[in-house]
Amino acid sequence: MKRTGKRIISMLLCVLLASALSTTALAAEDGKVLKLAFTDSPTLVIGDMTIYHPSYAAMLAFKGAFEKSTGGEYSVELYPNGVLGDAASTMEQMLTGTITGSTPADGALSAFAPDIQVFTIPYLFDNPTIAYDVLDGDFGRQLFEKIAAETGFRVVASYDNGGYRNFTNSKREIRTAADMEGLNIRVQDSPVYLEMVEALGASATPVAFLELYSALQTGVVDGQENSCVTTLGASLDEVQPYCTLDGHLLGLAFLVISDTWYQGLDADTQAKVDEAGREATIAARGICRYAEALAVDTMVANGVQVYSPTAEELETF
Known part of the structure; x- marks a missing residue:
């Protein structure tokens, strides 16, 4: 009986694995594999602690939320460590449809969307929550829609890049x-x-x-x-x-995706992308606040x- 039970479990695992591989293969065939690029290491070492980089945390949160909400219909692949090129290169690849998304800092995005430089005005935000209110409010939404229309880059998550300078x-x-x-x-x-x-x-x-x-x-x-x-x-x-x-200065970074890809989705899937972007935003901002406080304490130490x-x-x- 024990051997039979083990055999059944083994068979079920094989079926599940085959099903997962089949789903991934079908997703790839249907163009439903998203490739997200990141130029740095997934982790940061601060003192004795190793934590996720804010941009990688955003990518992980987006991946988890979008794959779950679409029931595995879409697969999200993450490419950190600059394996797909630097920030400028990955953004060019988004325009050609080679990859779906990237995580540029404000400087890299400004080469394509100069209006984003409005956030680099010195001493603009007294604290991060004010910056978040602006990014999430009418001004931020209108600016991001303008950038999407003019450049083909849609901002789905926004956060600071490790804290104040x-x-x-x-x-x-x-x-x-x-x-x-x-x-x-x-x-x-x-x-x-x-x-x-x-x-x-x-x-x-x-x-x-x-x-x-x-x-x-x-x-x-x-x-x-x-x-x-x-x-x-x-x-x-x-x-x-x-x-x-x-x-x-509160340097910013963003998770951006191809607006051409986004516009090709039905309204329901677009809403799932937007929601995954909000989860990515929350994850990255939390990491930023933790990383900054930890870094200050470590410098003192x-x-x-x-x-x-x-x-x-x-x-x-």
């Missing part, structure tokens, strides 16, 4: 904008960042990110601005003893002098 440096504690005077700060080669730092009284020097650690270590630049998550990820805290949580300006001091920025 803050200033770090190797010279002194920054409490007010006056303390920026005389510092040489590394920035991205972007007019917004260059003008922001210059307006605060410091010198702005573009340096490639891969060269940043060396530039800070050798004194080519005194400081830099990035989220605490990014600062830790690149070990910049080793050469930056001071950090000021001024929160000058690593010996970085982290300063939170008062409301009056922030006004000087």
Whole structure:
């Protein structure tokens, strides 16, 4: 009886496996396999903790929600670590229909949709919940519809990319904008960042990110601005003893899909895509808030002098 029971269970497992493989094969044949690309590693290491990258968390949540809501009719494949190319390349592949979706940060999306740069105005959002209200409200919805119509990229999830960007440096504690005077700060080669730092009284020097650690270590630049998550990820805290949580920019990232693909769906399936996008948004935002808090605590534990300006001091920025 025991052998018979085991035999029946084995047969049932084989049937289930064959059914799953058959469903996947049919999905592929019907063009119902979605390919989502991501340029970075699926995980982040912050101190002793390893957590999902916000963009990968968004992809996982979208996959789970969409596959479940469609009863397995659609299959979602995830391609992290840049295996399908960099951000620009994956977005080009979306336009040609090679892949279905990608997870660009605001900088990569702005190359196709310049209007998204409205969110890079320095000191625009006092806290993340305000940013989320704007992204989820009428302004965000209208902007995303405009981008979809003009570019073919439909934003289905929006979240911040690891938290606020803050200033770090190797010279002194920054409490007010006056303390920026005389510092040489590394920035991205972007007019917004260059003008922001210059307006605060410091010198702005573009340096490639891969060269940043060396530039800070050798004194080519005194400081830099990035989220605490990014600062830790690149070990910049080793050469930056001071950090000021001024929160000058809340960098954003998005899960975008091909609008051509989306428009080819029936209304019911479109609604399921939208709902999966909302679940992806919630997952990514939760990871962002956790990652940022964990990164700040880790920097303090690593010996970085982290300063939170008062409301009056922030006004000087």
